Amino acid sequence: MKPAPFEYFCPDTLEEALALLAEHGSDAKPLAGGQSLIPAMNFRLATPSVLVDLNALTNLAHVTVGDGSVRIGGMTRHRTLETNSDVARELPLVAMTMPFVAHAAIRSRGTIGGSLAHADPAAELPAVMLALHATITVRKQGGARSVPAGEFFTGLFSTALEHGEIVTEIDVPRAITGLETQAGLRHGYAFDEVSRRHGDFALAGAAAAVTVDEAGVCTSARVALLSVADRPVMAEQVSRALVGQPITRGPLSQLIRDAAASAASTDIDPASDIHASSRYRASLAAVLIRRVLERAFMSLVSE
Ligand code: FAD
Secondary structure, eight states, rough: OOOOEEEEEEEESSHHHHHHHHGGGGGGEEEETTTHHHHOOOOOOOHHHSSOOOOOGGSSSEEESSSSEEEEEOOOOOHHHOOOOOHHHOOOOHHHHHSSOOOOHHTOOOBHHHHHHHHTTOOOHHHHHHHOOEEEEEEEETEEEEHHHHHHHTTTTEEEEOOOOOOEEEEEEHHHHHHHOHHHHHHHEEEEOOOOOOOOOOOOOEEEEEEOTTTTTTTEEEEEEEESSSSOEEOOHHHHHTEEEEEETHHHHHHHHHHHHHHHTOOOOOOOOOOOHHHHHHHHHHHHHHHHHHHHHTOOOOO
């Protein structure tokens, strides 16, 4: 299949790109890695009459370790997130998740901004950004705004993005990444998913970020799930069950089992589709929540 005819622009500056998007309104779409948009155009599932290619905007591809957060430019490739040493050190949850995203060839082109804007409910990065409490900065001609990840994903392949807006940066706060200087806090992370073959979109997945204080008490337990709803969702029951609890080996296993079972039955109501039934997905979610919590806490527990 070939795409419907379209006009192509490759601006050199963000301002130019925003002006083109403003001028062409809902007819125009930004083009990032093209790994989702181009197949959709080839199948005529998307028929934009104007493409504004963001690939010359090299200043949108960066990982910057700042005072309050790690900032990731919207055009940062998946492969950079997988291999960059700042990401490995400061955002271990992101680094450990990237090998689960598609295949190496796709990761070398796909971008974080494209993944968040595309908002596939089975995509890994939206769930990881939710778990890490990230904030997404979007810009349009004449203005910018910041949208928390929890408000950015509004439904199936739907986001809070308006026509003419570009995802320019993602801020991941220190409090969740473990960069803050507060003495004695320890952080653990884990990601896991189940898919038919490696690189396929997941049938279900879970990302965990947990924090334990000096006294061994859990101060934060965030688990975000993918592929169990029309958007990434937080397993809210996990935080309710674990925050404030002393993290000691014996009781922890039972606490985690209870939290996972409760989250899978209360926080999600997955749909059935050709890949998996609702019941199967819910049971996968319970297993994955338990598994990521066990792994995330493993290095932090006391005897
Ligand atoms: P594009 O395809 O260029 O754009 C996607 C959409 O986002 C378009 O609507 C575009 O207009 C919009 N957009 C892009 N950038 C911006 C921006 N900065 N601001 C605003 N709007 C923007 N993904 C996974 O998460 N997990 C997988 O397992 C997975 N498997 C895949 C397997 C295959 C075979 C393929 C082809 C893709 C797979 N993907 C998977 C998708 C891949 O990760 C894509 O790269 C990603 O979803 C989109 O990123 P992109 O940069 O290619 O965006």
